[in-house]
Amino acid sequence: MIHVILRKKLSYCVLAFFLFAIICVWKERRKGSYYEDIKLETEEFQVVTSGERLAKGSGSQSSVSTQDKNSQTVGSARSSAKAKVEASFQVWNKDSSSKNLPSRLQSIRRNYLNMNKYKVSYKGPGPGVKMSAEALRCHLRDRVNVSMVEPTDFPFNTSEWEGFLPKENFRTKAGPWGRCAVVSSAGSLKSSQLGQEIDDHDAILRFNAAPTASFQKDVGTKTTIRLINSQLVTTDGRFLRDSLYSEGILIVWDPSIYHSDIPKWYQHPDYNFFKNFKSYRKMHPDQPFYILRPQMPWELWEILQEISPEAIQPNPPSSGMLGIMIMMTLCDQVDIYEFLPSKRKTDVCYYYQKFFDSACTMGAYHPLLFEKNMVKHLNQGTDEDIYLHGKATLPGLRTIHC
Ligand SMILES: *[C@@H]1O[C@H](CO)[C@@H](O)[C@H](O)[C@H]1NC(C)=O
Numbered sequence: 034m035i036h037v038i039l040r041k042k043l044s045y046c047v048l049a050f051f052l053f054a055i056i057c058v059w060k061e062r063r064k065g066s067y068y069e070d071i072k073l074e075t076e077e078f079q080v081v082t083s084g085e086r087l088a089k090g091s092g093s094q095s096s097v098s099t100q101d102k103n104s105q106t107v108g109s110a111r112s113s114a115k116a117k118v119e120a121s122f123q124v125w126n127k128d129s130s131s132k133n134l135p136s137r138l139q140s141i142r143r144n145y146l147n148m149n150k151y152k153v154s155y156k157g158p159g160p161g162v163k164m165s166a167e168a169l170r171c172h173l174r175d176r177v178n179v180s181m182v183e184p185t186d187f188p189f190n191t192s193e194w195e196g197f198l199p200k201e202n203f204r205t206k207a208g209p210w211g212r213c214a215v216v217s218s219a220g221s222l223k224s225s226q227l228g229q230e231i232d233d234h235d236a237i238l239r240f241n242a243a244p245t246a247s248f249q250k251d252v253g254t255k256t257t258i259r260l261i262n263s264q265l266v267t268t269d270g271r272f273l274r275d276s277l278y279s280e281g282i283l284i285v286w287d288p289s290i291y292h293s294d295i296p297k298w299y300q301h302p303d304y305n306f307f308k309n310f311k312s313y314r315k316m317h318p319d320q321p322f323y324i325l326r327p328q329m330p331w332e333l334w335e336i337l338q339e340i341s342p343e344a345i346q347p348n349p350p351s352s353g354m355l356g357i358m359i360m361m362t363l364c365d366q367v368d369i370y371e372f373l374p375s376k377r378k379t380d381v382c383y384y385y386q387k388f389f390d391s392a393c394t395m396g397a398y399h400p401l402l403f404e405k406n407m408v409k410h411l412n413q414g415t416d417e418d419i420y421l422h423g424k425a426t427l428p429g430l431r432t433i434h435c
Pocket residue numbers: 178179180181326
């Protein structure tokens with residue numbers, strides 16, 4: 034009798050174990066599904082017309098090179114194996130358009146275009162001006178003035194602000210550096226094991242509340258500059274308390290109305306972060322903490338609009354794009370991690386939080402899609418580096434010849 038009960042128990046255990054194993058295998062397969070998606074898309078695109086490419090999928094160059102390789106190789110088995118290898122480096126297509134967005138994000142983009150919260154009236158060249166990567170770099174260098182609000186700028190020169198802005202100029206505190214890293218906050222950094230590689234840079238820029246503690250293996254440990262938005266400074270109670278912010282140079286940015294100068298912006302900031310800025314400065318008087326000139330994001334936005342073939346969201350560029358631009362002016366070379374998504378691409382928004390939304394990769398409020406097109410256009414690294422490490426490499430603007 035006991036023997037029978039034991040056998041029954043044992044068989045339940047075995048059954049439970051098999052169920053568990055099946056669930057594990059299923060989860061692993063789901064992890065690989067982005068890779069699978071890409072492969073599928075690639076195969077489809079060999080027959081589909083060129084206009085149909087998806088933003089996250091095939092780039093036109095890779096498709097062409099796949100076919101070139103095919104025609105050169107003898108033996109159909111070998112050529113199809115080669116095509117598979119090429120296909121696995123399919124990355125962000127620099128000609129992605131809003132048509133590639135899921136319909137929900139398309140309608141959000143249209144709403145922002147209609148809303149025009151910042152009263153944007155772009156009168157410059159474009160849209161759709163074609164520029165070589167070299168010409169674009171020179172354009173960025175000459176048109177985007179990466180600088181901070183100065184203690185001499187009205188109203189920061191009044192007694193109310195005396196002693197609150199750092200006395201030393203930003204450029205004497207930051208750079209020039211050789212190799213720099215810009216670490217996005219993307220969910221795809223999770224399990225990337227990029228920490229060591231990231232720490233191996235001369236300077237590292239991070240964003241908002243992105244932590245290093247508990248994530249060192251994936252994102253590294255050092256922070257040289259932290260770029261934060263005014264919303265965080267204004268509304269997140271932890272900003273004044275969290276030791277996360279006490280390493281490196283802080284820069285806060287706040288969106289202004291298009292073409293506002295500093296005095297006009299000061300009267301109507303997007304978030305009134307000034308009180309908390311002053312409180313933080315009182316608590317940490319020795320930490321450099323700058324305010325980005327409110328014109329700078331729009332100077333960058335204008336170039337994005339100029340080169341994009343359609344109307345981009347009339348909202349300021351993302352913190353990510355601003356951070357990339359800041360480092361390009363301070364460094365000889367900028368390695369950007371998971372701004373162009375790797376094979377780990379996920380709808381999980383941040384590596385340190387659990388919520389997910391495709392807008393975090395594709396953009397809703399920010400013209401993120403067009404920013405990614407620009408970074409891909411400027412990239413001097415390989416598609417393999419993007420695919421495997423989420424790494425794009427842009428040259429700094431200090432040493433270029435125009
Ligand atoms: C950039 O802005 C700063 C601060 O307003 C100004 O002093 C400087 O002349 C500007 N540089 C260029 C190249 O426009």
